[in-house]
Amino acid sequence: MNIVVCVKQVPDPETPASQFAVDEAAKRVIPAQGIAPVVNPYDPQATEAALRLRDAAGEGTITVISLGPDSARDAIKHALAMGADEGILLSDPSFEGIDNFQTAAILAETIKKVGIPDLILMGRAAADWDMGVVPIGVAQLLDIPCVTVAKAVEVGDGNITVERVLDDGFETVETTLPAVVSVSNEFGEPRYPQLRQIMLAAKKNVEVWDKESLGLDPASVGSDNRLLALEALYVPKVESNVEVIQGDSPEEKARNLALKLREAKLI
Amino acid sequence: MSAILVIGELNEGVVASHTFELLAAARSLSDAGGGDVHALVPGDSSVGQSLFGGGADAVHVATNQLLQTELTVDAFLPPVLNVIENTGADIVLIAQTAFGRDFGPALAFNLKAAVAMECTGLTLDGGRLQATRACYGGSARAEVKWGSSVQIVTIKPKTLDALATDDSRSGEVTEVSEVGEARVKILGTEKAEATGIRLEDAEVVVSGGRGLGEPEAFGILEELGNLLNGATGASRAACDLGWYPPSQQVGLTGKTVTPNLYIAVAISGASQHMAGMSGSKNIVAINRDEDSNMVQSSRFAVIEDYKKVIPALIEEIKNLG
Numbered sequence: 001m002n003i004v005v006c007v008k009q010v011p012d013p014e015t016p017a018s019q020f021a022v023d024e025a026a027k028r029v030i031p032a033q034g035i036a037p038v039v040n041p042y043d044p045q046a047t048e049a050a051l052r053l054r055d056a057a058g059e060g061t062i063t064v065i066s067l068g069p070d071s072a073r074d075a076i077k078h079a080l081a082m083g084a085d086e087g088i089l090l091s092d093p094s095f096e097g098i099d100n101f102q103t104a105a106i107l108a109e110t111i112k113k114v115g116i117p118d119l120i121l122m123g124r125a126a127a128d129w130d131m132g133v134v135p136i137g138v139a140q141l142l143d144i145p146c147v148t149v150a151k152a153v154e155v156g157d158g159n160i161t162v163e164r165v166l167d168d169g170f171e172t173v174e175t176t177l178p179a180v181v182s183v184s185n186e187f188g189e190p191r192y193p194q195l196r197q198i199m200l201a202a203k204k205n206v207e208v209w210d211k212e213s214l215g216l217d218p219a220s221v222g223s224d225n226r227l228l229a230l231e232a233l234y235v236p237k238v239e240s241n242v243e244v245i246q247g248d249s250p251e252e253k254a255r256n257l258a259l260k261l262r263e264a265k266l267i
Numbered sequence: 268m269s270a271i272l273v274i275g276e277l278n279e280g281v282v283a284s285h286t287f288e289l290l291a292a293a294r295s296l297s298d299a300g301g302g303d304v305h306a307l308v309p310g311d312s313s314v315g316q317s318l319f320g321g322g323a324d325a326v327h328v329a330t331n332q333l334l335q336t337e338l339t340v341d342a343f344l345p346p347v348l349n350v351i352e353n354t355g356a357d358i359v360l361i362a363q364t365a366f367g368r369d370f371g372p373a374l375a376f377n378l379k380a381a382v383a384m385e386c387t388g389l390t391l392d393g394g395r396l397q398a399t400r401a402c403y404g405g406s407a408r409a410e411v412k413w414g415s416s417v418q419i420v421t422i423k424p425k426t427l428d429a430l431a432t433d434d435s436r437s438g439e440v441t442e443v444s445e446v447g448e449a450r451v452k453i454l455g456t457e458k459a460e461a462t463g464i465r466l467e468d469a470e471v472v473v474s475g476g477r478g479l480g481e482p483e484a485f486g487i488l489e490e491l492g493n494l495l496n497g498a499t500g501a502s503r504a505a506c507d508l509g510w511y512p513p514s515q516q517v518g519l520t521g522k523t524v525t526p527n528l529y530i531a532v533a534i535s536g537a538s539q540h541m542a543g544m545s546g547s548k549n550i551v552a553i554n555r556d557e558d559s560n561m562v563q564s565s566r567f568a569v570i571e572d573y574k575k576v577i578p579a580l581i582e583e584i585k586n587l588g
Binding site: 011013014015017020022029099101104125127128129130131132133136137140141145146147148149161164165166167168169170171172173174175176185186226227228229230231232233234235236238240241242243244245250251253254255257258259260261262264266267 | 340341364365368369371372373375376377379380381382383384385397401402403404406407408409410411412413414415450451452453454455456457458459465471495506507513514519520522527528536537538539549551552557560562563564565566567568569570571572575576577579580582583584586587
């Protein structure tokens with residue numbers, strides 16, 4: 001059972017609002033002081049799913065791919081420490097500021113070069129742009145089925161059964177392999193790499209592929225070739241006009257709140 | 268000649284409410300010079316008729332039975348591509364539902380067009396679409412424009428109001444018979460157990476976050492919610508900890524709610540959560556931190572330990588009758 005897992009490095013989504021800032025001219029997030037970027041929160045679940053499937057099959061290779069700057073190596077190392085086998089970093093100055101259309105195209109080219117595996121797993125969306133487009137795009141470009149927002153997966157003979165999260169419940173679907181499956185947080189806790197595994201992963205080689213080694217058409221990549229143009233990026237302003245309910249005790253505050261709510265006809 | 272296409276969905280045999288919300292968005296783009304409003308929905312011509320009243324100038328129905336019972340991306344792509352080609356639609360509006368969030372990107376890659384997910388504030392600039400969308404967990408906003416001729420947008424349900432039904436509008440429904448081969452087979456669906464009122468329909472929502480400190484605290488939030496005929500929600504952090512079912516998550520990665528009264532208990536107001544409830548008409552925050560984003564965003568706030576306030580509040584509300 002050969003599996004490709006795509007992971008992404010993102011600014012830490014738990015960054016306090018007070019430390020989140022944007023360079024509006026460059027249309028980029030300014031990295032918060034002392035807060036390191038992290039693996040996209042959904043991605044360890046995708047790696048966890050890959051590990052369970054490989055171990056259940058008793059054989060196979062898990063290849064981790066990440067597109068990003070040199071620091072994205074850490075996202076790959078995290079998956080290797082969890083137990084993945086090989087890592088490829090897709091890094092090139094021209095990859096900076098690209099849109100999800102190009103990201104999907106570069107990932108699809110990489111996967112073709114690696115050899116189409118039985119299964120391609122990703123997180124349901126990345127916590128930076130919050131789109132969830134890339135898994136579907138990769139599947140469309142490779143002309144294979146896609147199932148998104150998985151909470152459980154089970155591989156059969158040439159097919160996969162996926163329990164996925166809907167707006168108001170769950171759905172069980174089946175499709176043929178190879179396929180792309182995006183994994184949601186409902187999948188459950190991913191394993192936490194132990195120190196020994198982190199040290200072993202540090203020694204594993206991560207290949208770096210650039211635009212040339214992928215044989216990409218230079219006219220097809222780069223922020224100038226975005227299909228979705230980013231016109232502006234900014235932090236929205238909050239104007240406060242809160243009325244803080246007064247009272248000498250919690251009980252009195254509760255009474256005053258109840259009276260306010262009744263007065264405003266809210267209860 | 269440009270045109271706008273609304274991709275409709277059915278909900279238990281009738282046109283879903285979010286389809287009418289998309290029609291309202293399409294109507295205002297049309298008034299700004301975006302061209303005629305076309306709508307396509309799986310179903311027969313009687314199902315399609317209701318779309319005229321909601322604001323469509325032309326209605327198309329995808330009649331294949333499979334689309335009405337088991338709507339999948341692969342099956343719906345051919346009729347949608349057909350209608351886009353025949354109408355010259357260059358703006359496509361799709362609801363950000365479990366179906367739409369897959370369909371929008373799939374359609375985009377088929378057309379070599381860009382898609383922007385969960386947009387708000389759609390405007391036309393020189394006949395081309397411009398949209399705002401939240402990103403970085405709601406901490407930032409991006410303004411986007413499309414470099415492709417077809418511009419595909421998804422809009423989260425309940426973020427727009429549908430137009431009042433105009434029964435004087437009617438027209439002829441065009442039938443489209445194509446259907447694609449479904450590569451993903453649906454084996455079964457299961458509704459999430461919702462105790463009481465559905466979160467999205469509730470006029471009052473009481474939500475708790477990680478600041479509750481313990482999963483048992485949701486018991487008292489449910490008691491308050493039930494007393495007010497409301498529903499109970501939770502922040503992403505509380506759901507990730509396994510304190511409350513994911514189906515009750517309010518936020519960017521959960522439900523969008525717009526109740527008349529939203530009571531946020533021990534929720535700091537990380538942008539992840541605000542994205543799902545900032546459309547609430549009245550927000551009450553119960554929090555120990557007066558500087559927290561939730562308190563600053565609320566109409567009324569009680570700066571206090573929720574454990575002391577909520578039981579007292581329940582008593583007071585009972586006394587008020």
